[in-house]
Amino acid sequence: MFFPGIAECILLVLTIICSGAAHNILVLTPITTPSHSNVFEPLVAQLADRGHFVTYTGTDYCHQTNPTNRVGNQTTIANSSNLRLLTSPNLVRLNSQHEIDFNDRDSPFRLLFRMPGTLEKYCKAIYEDPVFHWLMNSKERYDLIILDGFSNDCTLLLAEVFDVPFIYLNCFPPTPWLLYAIGSPLAMDHFPNPSGTRDKMDLWQRTFNVVTQVVTGLGGLFIYNWHILPTIDRVASRVLGKHNLTPILDIQSRRLSLLMTNTHFSINFQLPTSPAVVEVGGLHLGGKLKRLPKDLVSFLDGSGDAGFIIVSFGSMLRGDGLPKDFRRLFLSVFARLPQRVVWKWENQSKLGESEELIPSNVKTISWLPQKELLSHRNARLFISHGGLLSKQETIFNGVPAIFLPVWADQPINAQKAEDDGYAIRLCWDELTEEILYNAIQAILTNPRYAKRMQQVSALMQDQIDKPMGRAIYWIEYVIRHQGAPHLRNASRDLMLPQRALLDVMCIFFIFTFSMIYVIYRLCLFCSALYRWKDMMIGLLHKKDD
Numbered sequence: 332m333f334f335p336g337i338a339e340c341i342l343l344v345l346t347i348i349c350s351g352a353a354h355n356i357l358v359l360t361p362i363t364t365p366s367h368s369n370v371f372e373p374l375v376a377q378l379a380d381r382g383h384f385v386t387y388t389g390t391d392y393c394h395q396t397n398p399t400n401r402v403g404n405q406t407t408i409a410n411s412s413n414l415r416l417l418t419s420p421n422l423v424r425l426n427s428q429h430e431i432d433f434n435d436r437d438s439p440f441r442l443l444f445r446m447p448g449t450l451e452k453y454c455k456a457i458y459e460d461p462v463f464h465w466l467m468n469s470k471e472r473y474d475l476i477i478l479d480g481f482s483n484d485c486t487l488l489l490a491e492v493f494d495v496p497f498i499y500l501n502c503f504p505p506t507p508w509l510l511y512a513i514g515s516p517l518a519m520d521h522f523p524n525p526s527g528t529r530d531k532m533d534l535w536q537r538t539f540n541v542v543t544q545v546v547t548g549l550g551g552l553f554i555y556n557w558h559i560l561p562t563i564d565r566v567a568s569r570v571l572g573k574h575n576l577t578p579i580l581d582i583q584s585r586r587l588s589l590l591m592t593n594t595h596f597s598i599n600f601q602l603p604t605s606p607a608v609v610e611v612g613g614l615h616l617g618g619k620l621k622r623l624p625k626d627l628v629s630f631l632d633g634s635g636d637a638g639f640i641i642v643s644f645g646s647m648l649r650g651d652g653l654p655k656d657f658r659r660l661f662l663s664v665f666a667r668l669p670q671r672v673v674w675k676w677e678n679q680s681k682l683g684e685s686e687e688l689i690p691s692n693v694k695t696i697s698w699l700p701q702k703e704l705l706s707h708r709n710a711r712l713f714i715s716h717g718g719l720l721s722k723q724e725t726i727f728n729g730v731p732a733i734f735l736p737v738w739a740d741q742p743i744n745a746q747k748a749e750d751d752g753y754a755i756r757l758c759w760d761e762l763t764e765e766i767l768y769n770a771i772q773a774i775l776t777n778p779r780y781a782k783r784m785q786q787v788s789a790l791m792q793d794q795i796d797k798p799m800g801r802a803i804y805w806i807e808y809v810i811r812h813q814g815a816p817h818l819r820n821a822s823r824d825l826m827l828p829q830r831a832l833l834d835v836m837c838i839f840f841i842f843t844f845s846m847i848y849v850i851y852r853l854c855l856f857c858s859a860l861y862r863w864k865d866m867m868i869g870l871l872h873k874k875d876d
């Protein structure tokens with residue numbers, strides 16, 4: 332190839348011609364974790380492939396790729412002529428310090444109360460970030476902003492600066508404040524809050540669900556909209572030194588056009604949605620798989636008929652952060668199994684320091700190519716924390732699971748999986764060797780788990796279109812129709828009590844009670860009238876006597 336640049340150019344032009352107009356799209360996820368960037372990255376790549384000019388501020392990329400050039404303090408990684416990655420070392424550092432570990436299972440409320448402070452810290456970092464300043468002052472033009480639905484709201488100031496509509500892409504089941512913002516039913520009678528229980532709730536659970544969705548909890552609508560967002564506004568005007576900034580809630584209310592959620596009704600609890608909510612769950616699936624290292628391949632192939640078990644607690648919970656007692660428990664259960672085990676264990680030297688021996692059927696690796704492992708024909712079981720992406724990957728590949736949820740939406744993901752019959756949910760605090768061993772045996776020997784898993788996997792893949800295609804369609808739709816104002820639910824301008832028609836019920840109550848009161852007074856009056864009449868008649872009779 333003499334002119335790769337020209338070939339690329341022609342390809343790009345062809346893509347643009349075939350796919351309609353190319354647009355400038357700004358994708359903002361400065362605060363992120365792998366469970367979010369794993370959703371965003373394939374989408375960004377796909378948008379760029381379609382010929383759009385994409386600017387992506389995601390910091391996780393920096394871990395995986397070597398920044399190639401710097402513009403001021405801002406690192407630019409240009410993969411192709413129409414994809415620009417912006418990242419800054421400060422945010423990369425912040426994203427790696429998420430302070431979540433296995434002990435957080437003890438107290439979901441501790442995390443909750445930490446949230447306002449954490450978001451304040453994130454926003455301060457974003458507002459001090461050179462990339463953010465560069466964007467704020469740049470004369471660039473964009474057609475749309477796509478924003479991570481969790482903890483990135485501070486960047487909404489950019490939607491105002493560029494005067495564009497925006498879309499939330501949420502990487503886990505939608506929080507009440509996102510549903511409220513887009514004007515979609517909260518469905519609190521059956522849709523559990525991300526830290527809730529399940530869809531079939533008794534009176535007390537429903538009460539708890541309403542309280543957590545509206546007031547407190549990871550979902551706390553009131554806390555989010557009327558405490559956290561105003562705090563962000565104050566941080567913005569303090570750090571940016573401007574006093575006439577538009578409040579975030581205002582920007583959201585005027586410019587939010589669509590909510591895409593990484594869920595699907597085949598595997599998550601059902602959610603009634605407005606037309607402005609699009610479920611794109613599993614969009615990161617079905618792409619090209621990476622080639623596994625040779626030694627790993629021979630370990631997996633060598634597992635034979637017994638097969639192998641994959642153990643990983645996600646990207647945030649480090650395998651080597653597992654408390655010693657649990658580590659010992661897992662190792663002694665694995666030693667009793669004929670299956671081989673692949674375990675995500677980041678720091679090999681931390682294994683050496685403990686007294687127990689690693690059984691010969693266990694292989695620890697620092698980074699798990701999870702999708703690739705799950706797609707291997709010998710994969711029999713996945714032991715995991717029940718993060719949404721892990722759950723999607725295991726269902727996509729039809730591998731039954733044992734979930735040991737720790738925090739956030741993991742408990743409801745695990746509960747739904749157990750209710751659907753293809754997984755077992757275990758509880759860290761009740762975990763014993765026997766419980767874990769029995770659960771593993773149940774999945775490996777009772778065919779009903781594998782059978783249910785095949786059914787659910789088929790359900791998940793039986794869709795009229797692919798989640799990625801759906802996401803792209805709706806993104807371009809919003810651009811084509813300049814924010815798609817016709818999708819806007821009029822009830823977005825109403826307060827929560829009005830949306831729940833509490834004010835109307837009030838009128839009914841007042842009316843009913845007034846009627847009852849009037850009738851009561853009338854009765855009193857009538858009976859007084861009767862008594863008076865009787866008395867008069869009595870008096871008349873006396874007179875006659």
Ligand SMILES: *[C@@H]1O[C@H](CO)[C@@H](O)[C@H](O)[C@H]1NC(C)=O
Nearest residue numbers: 372375376395396397410414
């Ligand atoms: C960008 O390039 C890096 C390194 O070549 C690669 O790992 C990454 O997947 C590319 N990203 C996209 C979105 O194409």
Ligand SMILES: *[C@@H]1O[C@H](CO)[C@@H](O)[C@H](O)[C@H]1NC(C)=O
Nearest residue numbers: 402403404405460461462464
């Ligand atoms: C670059 O970063 C340094 C310190 O990290 C700071 O002093 C300087 O002002 C920054 N420059 C720009 C252009 O943001």
Ligand SMILES: *[C@@H]1O[C@H](CO)[C@@H](O)[C@H](O)[C@H]1NC(C)=O
Nearest residue numbers: 514515516605606820822830
């Ligand atoms: C509009 O919003 C209200 C309140 O959130 C909801 O009950 C209703 O279903 C929504 N309607 C549509 C068409 O989305």
Ligand SMILES: *[C@@H]1O[C@H](CO)[C@@H](O)[C@H](O)[C@H]1NC(C)=O
Nearest residue numbers: 651677678679680681682684
């Ligand atoms: C791995 O663990 C050892 C021992 O606890 C520690 O000294 C070392 O810094 C760790 N390495 C990494 C990369 O975390």
